[in-house]
Amino acid sequence: MAEITWFFAYRHLRSEASSHVITFRRGQRVRSGRGLAFWFRPDRTSIAEVPADDRDTDFVFQARSRDYQVVTVQGTITWRAAEPEALASRVDFTIDLRTGRLRTDPLDRIASLLIGLAQYQAARYVEHRPVNDLLVEGAAPLQDGIAASLTADPRLREMGLSVVTVRIAGLSPSAELARALETPTFERAQGLADEAAFTRRAQAVEKERAIAENELSTRVELARRQAALIAQEDENARRQAEGRAEAGRIGSEAEAARIRVVEAARNAAEGERLALLRDTDxxxxxxxxxxxxxxxxxxxxxxxxxxxxxxxxxxxxxxxxxxxxxxxxxxxxxxxxxx
Known part of the structure; x- marks a missing residue:
């Protein structure tokens, strides 16, 4: 918005660098440029201020697909005045010489024009495709189609408008259709979750069975080893008993032999003594x-x-x-x- 100050019959205008100011005096263009500052007389001057920066226009509209489903398209169109003088000749950007504000709403007119062209292109695109294809393809094809259509539109070129970008933020079905479309996916996800749960339970059961088998095998092996230990202990006890018996037998035989030797020696000595005593007085x-x-x-x-x-x-x-x-x-x- 231009800033206007008063000085008696004259007024001074100072515009921003992002604004293109066009001055007319007595029906003739006397100056045109961005960020101008000058004196003028309001009784013989008309001024138009065209924004020279990029402007965003948001849009939300609905279209019907080939299978009669309502699809909501939401996005933003970024545009700028490529030729401010041409745009000012087609759209009224005249400002109030007392306040510096626009007398009309030219930006709303441009936004309505861009939204109408985008809606027409989107409707043509959506009506030839079923809703499933639209959702699978996404917003990129529609976004490219709208951008190409606006860029090639001759009316916009004649007006001096240039479309910078088109961004589609959302391409969504109605709430009822969205829930209906989500149901199979939800059911598949739930089925996968149930399958995962069943698989986990089966794995748990298999692991428990393996653990039980391992415990049983361990118990069987322990019982086998215990039986082997008992048999070995019995064998060792038997061998010890046999050893003790053999040692006792050997000791008994040795003692008997010793006794026999002692008794034989004693008998021999007694016989010799008796032989000596036989002839004694x-x-x-x-x-x-x-x-x-x-x-x-x-x-x-x-x-x-x-x-x-x-x-x-x-x-x-x-x-x-x-x-x-x-x-x-x-x-x-x-x-x-x-x-």
Missing amino acids: PAVLQSLVLRAFAEKLTKIETLNVTPDLTAALNGVLRGRDVPPAAARGDAPRDVSTGR
Whole structure:
């Protein structure tokens, strides 16, 4: 918007660099350019201000597909005034010389024109295709078609308009149709989810079965090893018992052999001793007997001395065969120890 200041009968206009200002005086064009600043008299001057920057025009409209389904098209058209003077000659961009504002709405007229052309091209494109093909193809073909149509439109070229870009933001069916189209996809996704769940459960069951089989195999192997251990322990115990029995037998045989040897030696010694004693004097034998008896005797409580005993002792001591006491006929007497 241009900025206008007053100074008595004259006024001063200052425009932005993004605006193309065209000044007419008495029906003749006197100046034209961007970002101008000048003095003028309002009673003899007319000024038009055309925007020279890029402008965006949003649109939303509906079209019917070949299978009678409503499709909503939403997008944006970016345009600019390639020839501001030509555009000003076709569309009224005159400004109010008191406020600097546009007297009419030329931008709305240009937006209506662009939207109408885009809607016509979109309707022609959509009506020849079923809704499934439109949704599968996406918005790119429609976007290219609208851009090519607007760029080649002769009316826009004559007006000095240039279409910079066309962007289709959305190509969507109605809410009911969208839900209907989403249902198969949702069901397929749900089926895949169920299949994944079933597969996971089957894998879990298979793993549990494998674990159970592994546990059973482990238990069987442990039982087999335990049986083998018990058999080995029995075999070891049997071998130990046999070893102990064999050792006992060998020890018994050795002890028996030792006893036989000892007894044989003892018998031999006894035989030699008996052979030596066979020719010994009876008195000497009695002495030996008494000596052996004395060696075994530890305590004497009572001793009976008879004439026969004293006679035998005298005979031994004196070397006589008949003891004197027996010849005299003395009676025996008791002799107690310690008296």
